[in-house]
Amino acid sequence: MSEAAAAAKKPLPVVPFLKIPEKGDPYLEGLRCSACKTVFLGARDVCAKCGARKQLEATKLSNKGELYVYSITYRSFPGIETPYVSAVVDLEGGGTVKGNLIGIEPDPKKIKMGMKVDVIYKIAPRKDREGNEYLTYYFQPAKS
Amino acid sequence: MSDVYVLGTDMIKFGKFPDRTVPQIAAEAALLALDDAGLTIHDMEALYCGNLMQANAMVGQRVLQQIGQTGIPVVNCANACATGATAFREGWTAIKAGLYDVVLCVGVEQMAGAGLLGGGGGGKGIPTEGLLGSGTMPAVFAEAGMEHSRKYGTTFEQFAKVSVKNHWHSTMNPKARYQIETPLEEVMNAEMISYPNTKLMCSVNVDGSAAAVLVSERKAKQLGMRRAVKVAASILTSDRFTLRDLTMPDVNTCTREAAKKAYEMAGIGPDDVDLIELHDCFATAEILHYENLGICKDGEAGRLIDEKQVYLGGRIPVNVSGGLLSKGHPLGATGIANIYEVATHLRGEAGKRQVQGAKVGLTHVIGLGSACAVHVLEKVAS
Secondary structure, three states: OOHHHHHHHOOEEOOOOEEOOOOOOOEEEEEEEOOOOOEEEOOOOEOOOOOOEOOEEEEEOOOEEEEEEEEEEOOOOOOOOOOEEEEEEEEOOOOEEEEEEOOOOOOOOOOOOOOEEEEEEEEOOOOOOOOOOEEEEEEEEOOO | OOOEEEEEEEEOOOEOOOOOOHHHHHHHHHHHHHHHHOOOHHHOOOEEEEOOOOOOOOHHHHHHHHHOOOOOOEEEEOEOEOHHHHHHHHHHHHHHOOOOOEEEEEEEEOOOOOOOOEOOOOOOOOOOOOOOOOOEHHHHHHHHHHHHHHHHOOOHHHHHHHHHHHHHHHOOOOOOOOOOOOOHHHHHHOOEEEEOEEHHHEOOOOEEEEEEEEEEHHHHHHHOOOOOEEEEEEEEEEOOOOOOOOOOOOHHHHHHHHHHHHHHHHOOOHHHOOEEEOOOOEHHHHHHHHHHOOOOOOOOHHHHHHOOOOOOOOOOOEOOOOHHHHOOOOHHHHHHHHHHHHHHHHOOOOHHHOOOOOOEEEEEEEEOOOEEEEEEEEEOOO
């Protein structure tokens, strides 16, 4: 296999703030404002909280967090498998991220707001029109 | 600065009108409001038109092409679900500024077939709906409700009761899309869309329009104050930065700020309000806004619905029109339809659903993204 073909096989990140380093594990990246310490997802030049310019520094976000809130989606767009648990998670050290919570029954009696969750990374079950694979993140109940 | 009055206002019965154009639907409400004011299009000095889904299509001008091309300035407004209220507020602002004495504000939307809103994604890569949670509106507002559950233990049943109430109210409103009572079991057992919002806890996609003629105090006195309603406050806010807002839209902070400023502008407090039309786009949302609008303390919203304090005949009736849940939610029309509802009560013309002795009413809408508009209307002392 040529190098180009091998590179083409590399999965793409599902969102720009999911980073896939050449070596080491994938991670979520935030931008922390050095003036007010607020953490953002995605590229920006100005802090939306304090207005500081050019003071946003890339920071590796934690793979541990706490379930803030969730909903269980039963009706979605055509072709999207339901139900799924839509979760908002506060990561340790800053950053609030939305994603699917997996590894738990989609049942309000089982899901506890405030429960500890881990961020895990998997190949997404969807490809784009060109057939590219994507690496995505999920939340699952914390192991320990 | 002049006080501003609603001299005429009306709405069409919300429904599905696939054979009509957006300007045709808008024109009907515009003519009704002009008739209600006893004026014609020739008396109007400007038109403020709210429409979301054809925001690039000069809807306001096309309305005038239906009802009279008098050459007046037209401003087309789009502000998500706050679109109609924003158009109304633009008219209010122009009169406040002394530019005009008489303006027409129209809100319109053709929603039928729009289906599930939000979460579309698109663009580069793969769709993220159902992969990175849900961006659908029922899910977004379910999560907003779950935040209330997390803080105060609010239950699925309490959220569902909102829908029972608003559907009951709508049985008394001939202009609502539906006039059907929905008992609690029916609401809770309806198809689950996004827990805890069932289908009967989601607002109805309908076509509709509403309009209002706004006048300066000078003009109101000249034309007759008998049915005029004073706009005692008009406030628009956007989403101030809060910790999770960019991931999970915060509909609370912008509402609280708008309500506080509106009460200040009107020189009243929440206890002075006799009825409220608030943004029940989903049953979960209504619960949040009881507290956001200050009609109860934080954490008491569940009790408010349990004790039926927000029912017609209760301490502070909320959404006696049937609300977005049953009257329907044509995005661009909703903000002005709320004005029509409250004005109708202040005029004592609301029929079976009349809030007895209503003197002050409040309207509230949220456009996700976010825009919050709050208006306070007052009966003119006679």
